[in-house]
Amino acid sequence: xxxxxxxxxxxxxxxxxxxxxxxxxxxxxxxxxxxxxxxxxxxxxxxxxxxxxxxxxxxxxxxxxxxxxxxxxxxxxxxxxxxxxxxxxxxxxxxxxxxxxxxxxxxxxxxxxxxxxxxxxxxxxxxxxxxxxxxxxxxxxxxxxxxxxxxxxxxxxxxxxxxxxxxxxxxxxxxxxxxxxxxxxxxx
Amino acid sequence: xxxxxxxxxxxxxxxxxxxxxxxxxxxxxxxxxxxxxxxxxxxxxxxxxxxxxxxxxxxxxxxxxxxxxxxxxxxxxxxxxxxxxxxxxxxxxxxxxxxxxxxxxxxxxxxxxxxxxxxxxxxxxxxxxxxxxxx
Numbered sequence: 001x002x003x004x005x006x007x008x009x010x011x012x013x014x015x016x017x018x019x020x021x022x023x024x025x026x027x028x029x030x031x032x033x034x035x036x037x038x039x040x041x042x043x044x045x046x047x048x049x050x051x052x053x054x055x056x057x058x059x060x061x062x063x064x065x066x067x068x069x070x071x072x073x074x075x076x077x078x079x080x081x082x083x084x085x086x087x088x089x090x091x092x093x094x095x096x097x098x099x100x101x102x103x104x105x106x107x108x109x110x111x112x113x114x115x116x117x118x119x120x121x122x123x124x125x126x127x128x129x130x131x132x133x134x135x136x137x138x139x140x141x142x143x144x145x146x147x148x149x150x151x152x153x154x155x156x157x158x159x160x161x162x163x164x165x166x167x168x169x170x171x172x173x174x175x176x177x178x179x180x181x182x183x184x185x186x187x188x
Numbered sequence: 189x190x191x192x193x194x195x196x197x198x199x200x201x202x203x204x205x206x207x208x209x210x211x212x213x214x215x216x217x218x219x220x221x222x223x224x225x226x227x228x229x230x231x232x233x234x235x236x237x238x239x240x241x242x243x244x245x246x247x248x249x250x251x252x253x254x255x256x257x258x259x260x261x262x263x264x265x266x267x268x269x270x271x272x273x274x275x276x277x278x279x280x281x282x283x284x285x286x287x288x289x290x291x292x293x294x295x296x297x298x299x300x301x302x303x304x305x306x307x308x309x310x311x312x313x314x315x316x317x318x319x320x321x322x323x
Binding site: 022023026027030031034035038039044047048051052055056059060121122127128129131132135146150151178181 | 214
């Protein structure tokens with residue numbers, strides 16, 4: 001049942017008065033959205049609050065959701081913005097290992113590494129934790145692109161749509177993010 | 189860059205979903221829904237009361253307008269002298285239109301429509317609110 005009906009159809013049904021469709025929609029996205037938010041805010045209790053807000057905002061704005069658009073990028077846009085708002089409120093927007101205090105990226109322009117990720121990193125027992133720690137040192141916009149692309153399986157077009165940026169910008173940001181991530185992983 | 193990052197990202201620990209989060213999310217939405225319904229109910233109920241209060245002067249104005257303009261006298265010709273009316277129907281219709289108190293009628297209809305619509309929405313919100321209370 002969860003997989004058969006499309007998101008857009010569920011929204012249509014909900015707006016026609018079927019409350020169960022909203023529950024199915026929330027059930028479908030609760031875990032991935034919570035995971036995404038958790039990685040951004042790095043605080044499980046806060047992630048719970050932010051996730052609640054994400055779905056409450058989603059509900060509040062369902063009437064304005066354009067039916068010809070994809071629901072998934074729209075929902076992740078809300079999740080990203082809500083997480084950013086929380087980080088701003090906490091004044092804990094992470095300063096990345098590659099940014100100076102003025103927010104200039106010191107690394108992006110100097111990177112020209114095209115080698116694949118070393119196998120020993122992939123083979124490490126603690127690869128997951130290593131990745132998590134390296135991710136946390138990246139600028140937030142790099143983290144967002146990587147998390148959306150690799151953990152939420154959004155494609156470049158969808159990420160560009162939710163970030164309201166050209167697709168080429170997103171592609172090059174993903175590339176730069178990977179270079180930066182690789183550099184951090186190799187430092188460990 | 190060759191993309192063996194997919195393999196790496198598959199090892200990223202995914203946080204456990206807190207127990208009861210689904211229920212908490214639904215409860216939060218229900219609370220916002222209630223707040224929204226309450227606000228709408230207050231707005232529509234107030235509009236209904238204002239429309240109802242405005243209906244009396246609007247009705248007085250429209251009836252005064254009809255009696256002052258002589259519209260009813262013109263209209264009564266339809267029943268008393270139908271033959272003459274049917275011969276000179278074009279002039280008759282024009283006179284009727286000229287005698288119609290347009291402004292008063294428009295105000296009255298607007299107030300009436302506003303009353304009907306706000307009452308309809310008030311009742312709708314009451315039903316939803318009642319349903320939400322039962323959940």
